[in-house]
């Protein structure tokens with residue numbers, strides 16, 4: 001039985017984009033192609049949580065149909081994996097909701113079901129989350145201000161791989177950083193089933209203070225392979241859901 | 247589908263009324279009991295009975311917890327976890343939808359408060375009790391997952407350690423749903439996050455360590471070493487040392503193994519403590535016993551140590567039998 005693959009971009013940044021196209025627009029495009037965009041905003045220890053610079057974080061995730069969270073470095077590890085899992089559940093729930101609407105009519109979403117039936121549907125969502133394949137492209141902002149946070153980011157990513165690899169489904173991770181030297185993004189580690197501490201060394205920081213988040217996201221989108229675009233879990237693989245449910 | 251912007255969570259004032267949309271039960275909020283990642287827990291009243299109400303705007307998380315509680319209700323014997331009384335939705339006056347469930351209200355104390363009041367010897371006993379429940383849970387095919395001091399409560403009398411918050415409870419073989427770094431073997435680089443009995447046993451060992459290190463320490467450069475050094479440097483845990491170590495290293499495959507080891511150590515320890523005390527002065531570990539009991543102990547020490555330890559064994563066994571009957 002073939003199962004679908006969930007595709008996610010996880011953007012980790014600490015500030016606003018200031019070059020190129022609007023990252024929210026790119027995120028919306030990615031979501032269109034079946035790639036969810038999650039965003040984590042990392043705060044300086046002395047920065048306030050409602051800091052204006054990080055407002056973009058939420059906007060990008062919303063357009064990218066993903067999840068966002070703003071955190072201090074200390075909480076990064078736990079957040080990275082919560083965000084990833086939450087986004088998976090959210091996507092799968094969306095898929096199941098669409099199914100429900102097809103069966104039960106346009107106004108029947110999960111919330112409209114009585115609690116008893118909702119439980120059964122959630123079990124299906126949980127099963128899918130455990131067994132589906134997952135591809136996560138991590139896109140890390142390595143502009144100057146992120147420099148001191150990179151060791152924590154690295155730790156958090158290894159931790160993410162530990163969490164995800166406890167699942168039954170398969171995983172693939174890739175890490176890219178931006179801005180790249182000549183290109184918009186820079187490959188840190190290629191697609192691999194697992195991340196370990198040696199595999200990802202972030203490049204020396206790039207100076208100049210540009211943060212081309214939009215172009216970087218767009219480039220990241222292409223890393224999922226041209227042919228796999230548009231053939232995501234959400235759209236073509238729907239019929240699988242009933243089979244996987246029991 | 248975008249739940250990105252919902253950040254506030256819910257906050258209900260005492261006296262508020264929560265009306266079930268589907269089952270039409272009414273709950274009067276008495277006070278807040280706690281607040282967590284998923285939602286808030288309130289003490290409430292309905293038809294003159296008190297209960298705990300957990301409410302959240304994250305409908306799917308509530309549903310997942312309810313699913314776990316439901317499977318627990320089907321297990322024979324003593325209930326695993328609080329019993330589930332109702333599940334429903336509530337629409338507030340602004341039209342916001344919340345999901346909630348009602349469970350048995352467990353009136354009790356935090357582990358640390360209880361042990362501080364009743365004596366340190368309770369730590370081992372409470373842990374043994376929990377191992378009993380964990381064993382049953384594991385046999386049913388589940389792992390508790392997010393086992394930590396905050397998710398434990400001591401109800402009494404009779405004193406019993408119970409778990410609350412089944413948000414992390416995961417079927418064996420799957421990935422742990424929810425965990426807390428300090429108690430998570432993955433964080434310490436000492437095992438996977440796949441749900442297996444040894445995952446809970448690691449966390450339980452951390453609960454014991456946590457009691458003596460209420461301010462959680464971080465893993466440092468070599469996590470395993472950090473942890474082992476901390477354990478070595480905690481004299482109060484010396485008597486459980488071997489057992490904690492085995493649990494941390496994943497050497498117990500079942501709760502029973504850990505329980506047997508722990509009870510053996512406790513009985514041995516009691517022998518030693520008593521004979522030690524009768525020979526030399528008690529000044530050496532003054533903090534271990536409660537003061538009011540100490541004066542009574544002095545009188546008893548005239549009894550031959552062998553009889554005394556036999557007596558203790560008998561009491562432990564009695565306690566055990568009593569406990570088995572209760573199940």
Ligand SMILES: Nc1ncnc2c1ncn2[C@@H]1O[C@H](COP(=O)(O)OP(=O)(O)O)[C@@H](O)[C@H]1O
Nearest residue numbers: 279280281282283284285287298351352410411
């Ligand atoms: N059945 C219960 N009886 C009494 N107190 C409870 C009960 N359930 C939860 N609590 C209290 O509420 C707090 C938060 O509940 P919890 O389920 O841990 O929330 P979360 O999953 O969001 O962290 C607990 O730490 C505990 O103090």
